[in-house]
Each structure stands twice: as structure tokens, then as C-alpha cells.
Amino acid sequence: MWKAILIDDEEIALDVLDIQLAEIGGVTVAGKFQLVSEALEQCARLRPDLIFLDIEMPGISGLAAAELLFDRCPDAEIIYVTAHHQYAIDAFDTNAIGYLLKPVAKERLIKALSRFADLQEKKAKPNDAAPVMEGKTGEGGEAALSLKVLGSMELYATDGRLMTWRTKKTKELFALLWHYQGQPVYRYGIQEELWPDYPADRSQRLLHTSLYYLRVMFKSEGYPDIVMHGDERYWINKSVIQSDIDRLSDKLETGLAGEELLETLQLYDGDYFETEHYPWANARRMELRGKWISCMTQALDKAPDDVRSAILRRLIRLEPNREEYYDRLADILNRTGDPAGARQAITMKERILSD
Numbered sequence: 001m002w003k004a005i006l007i008d009d010e011e012i013a014l015d016v017l018d019i020q021l022a023e024i025g026g027v028t029v030a031g032k033f034q035l036v037s038e039a040l041e042q043c044a045r046l047r048p049d050l051i052f053l054d055i056e057m058p059g060i061s062g063l064a065a066a067e068l069l070f071d072r073c074p075d076a077e078i079i080y081v082t083a084h085h086q087y088a089i090d091a092f093d094t095n096a097i098g099y100l101l102k103p104v105a106k107e108r109l110i111k112a113l114s115r116f117a118d119l120q121e122k123k124a125k126p127n128d129a130a131p132v133m134e135g136k137t138g139e140g141g142e143a144a145l146s147l148k149v150l151g152s153m154e155l156y157a158t159d160g161r162l163m164t165w166r167t168k169k170t171k172e173l174f175a176l177l178w179h180y181q182g183q184p185v186y187r188y189g190i191q192e193e194l195w196p197d198y199p200a201d202r203s204q205r206l207l208h209t210s211l212y213y214l215r216v217m218f219k220s221e222g223y224p225d226i227v228m229h230g231d232e233r234y235w236i237n238k239s240v241i242q243s244d245i246d247r248l249s250d251k252l253e254t255g256l257a258g259e260e261l262l263e264t265l266q267l268y269d270g271d272y273f274e275t276e277h278y279p280w281a282n283a284r285r286m287e288l289r290g291k292w293i294s295c296m297t298q299a300l301d302k303a304p305d306d307v308r309s310a311i312l313r314r315l316i317r318l319e320p321n322r323e324e325y326y327d328r329l330a331d332i333l334n335r336t337g338d339p340a341g342a343r344q345a346i347t348m349k350e351r352i353l354s355d
Contacts, residue, residue: 063208151270184233
């Protein structure tokens with residue numbers, strides 16, 4: 001039987017939900033609280049499997065309270081309760097385990113408990129867990145997630161699965177926190193970057209919702225402590241995340257030659273968060289692009305013709321108005337027996353520069 005606690009500032013709402021759960025069965029109500037502070041004091045001792053939490057609590061939003069509860073009871077799942085449909089629209093989509101509208105209909109409560117049961121069943125099957133890829137470890141030697149940020153943004157689980165994001169803003173929130181490389185970011189700065197046109201109270205609700213989605217997502221993969229917070233700041237524990245940009249930066253620092261040059265060429269699959277168009281990434285994007293171009297142009301003279309050709313094609317893509325790239329590419333193609341390719345390079349130059 002599962003253990004639950006109920007948190008709502010309305011005593012009658014607590015009593016009604018308690019009665020409904022007793023009628024459905026399978027859930028023991030271990031505590032009922034009208035103040036979040038009281039629930040926080042008792043949560044760790046009660047160790048609930050499930051927390052029913054009113055979004056609109058006095059003194060603190062339910063979404064902010066959820067973060068504090070999550071810290072004390074990381075294994076618990078939260079189902080939000082609200083009297084206003086707009087809060088549900090802001091915070092959750094219809095596939096969420098996480099919200100019920102007041103007055104709580106018994107059939108909706110049964111459906112939410114059914115989702116919770118499915119989630120618990122998946123947790124109870126360790127043999128179904130994703131296998132760890134050999135040799136893929138983080139800074140501390142543990143299994144690592146793989147993050148791609150050059151070109152498109154993609155996050156892969158330890159078994160190579162492409163992980164999916166609950167919402168676009170959840171994805172951007174992770175990207176923003178990772179962008180700061182483990183440095184704490186003020187809550188207000190995050191709200192301004194992700195929801196600049198929203199009132200502060202609504203952007204705060206959306207931030208807490210997105211943080212909740214992130215934590216649930218990573219907890220299901222076995223990483224409950226990736227998103228950290230303290231003193232109204234948030235940061236990413238990046239020790240279990242490997243990224244293409246970390247590998248690229250290492251190679252740019254150590255110099256390029258031979259296979260290192262080829263790998264660096266292949267790693268730069270596009271600009272930093274290129275397909276996501278995050279404005280907060282612009283400065284870093286231009287810095288990395290400039291550094292990569294500088295390293296590649298310095299390596300051109302020492303590279304064999306086939307690698308030089310590949311480098312020049314990539315440089316043309318990044319800086320299409322640089323006439324010298326086309327001329328050098330045409331010279332290599334002529335010298336290596338591809339006059340048609342050389343003519344094509346010159347034709348492309350003339351078309352681009354005439355626009």
C-alpha cells in the first residue's frame with residue numbers, strides 16, 4: 001500500500017480528498033497539512049510515496065513548495081491540485097501525472113493513481129533499466145549522459161537513447177543551466193532569459209514547473225541530483241555529462257595535427273546551439289566559431305589535400321563571403337584532377353559575391 005500526504009490550506013478539501021482515497025483504496029494518508037512549513041518538517045520522517053499539493057498555498061506557491069518537498073523526499077511523486085484551470089494550463093499538459101482540478105472528480109483521481117502505479121511498476125523492474133555503454137563515464141567514473149550542442153541539441157542516455165523533453169522551455173532551461181558550466185544562476189536571471197514578456201509571478205510558476213519536469217526526467221534515468229539549487233540559484237552538476245563541445249575545446253587547446261585535425265573537423269557539426277537560436281548563447285557561439293576558424297586556417301598549410309579540401313568547404317559554409325576560400329579550394333581541386341569541381345567552386349564564388 002502506498003503512503004501519501006495531503007497539503008492544502010482548506011481543511012474541507014483535505015477531508016474530501018482523504019475520503020476519496022479511502023474509498024478507492026491502495027493509499028494510506030500518513031498526514032494532512034494546511035501549511036507547507038508543517039509538511040516540510042514531517043516529510044522526511046513520513047517518507048511518502050505520493051504528495052497531493054495545492055498549487056495556491058498561502059505565503060508560497062505550490063510549485064515553489066514542490067522543490068523544497070522534492071529535496072526532502074526525492075523518491076516521492078507529486079500530484080498538484082488547483083481550483084483554477086489556468087494554473088493547470090500554465091503548469092502541465094494533459095499527459096501529466098501531476099494535476100487535478102477542484103472539485104476533484106473520483107474518475108480523474110483514479111486515472112492519476114493509475115499513472116502513478118504504472119510509474120512505480122517501472123521503477124520496481126531493475127532488469128528493464130537501460131544498459132550502461134562500455135567505456136562511457138563521467139568525471140567521477142560513473143556512467144555518463146552524452147550531450148550534443150554543436151549544430152542541433154541532442155541529449156543521449158547511457159544506452160544511447162535520444163532523450164525527449166517535456167516542453168521546449170524545459171529543454172531550454174537545461175541548456176541555459178548547462179551553458180553556465182556548473183556556475184549558479186540567479187532565479188531572476190533565468191526568468192528574464194526564458195520568459196522575458198511574462199509577469200514575474202507567472203514566470204516564477206513556469207520556472208518551478210520546468211525544474212520539476214527536469215528533475216523527474218533525470219530521476220527516471222538514475223540521475224536525481226543533476227539539477228542543484230540553493231539561495232535562489234540553480235546550477236547543473238555536469239560531472240555525469242559528456243559533451244561534444246568539451247571534446248572540441250580540449251582539441252583546440254592542445255593543437256591540431258593528423259587524426260586530431262580530422263576529429264576536430266568532424267566535431268564542429270555546426271555552431272553552438274545553432275538550430276535552437278537561443279539569444280543568450282550568441283556571445284559563446286561567436287567566440288567558439290572564431291576560435292575554430294582560426295585553428296582551422298592555421299592548420300590548412302600542413303594538412304593533406306583531401307583534408308584541406310574538407311576544411312575549406314566547411315569554412316565556406318561558415319564564412320561564405322571570404323573569396324580566398326573558394327580560390328584555394330579551386331586550386332586544390334585542379335591539382336588533384338577535379339577540374340569540374342574547381343569550376344563549380346569558382347561559379348559559387350561569383351554567385352555569392354555578386355548577391
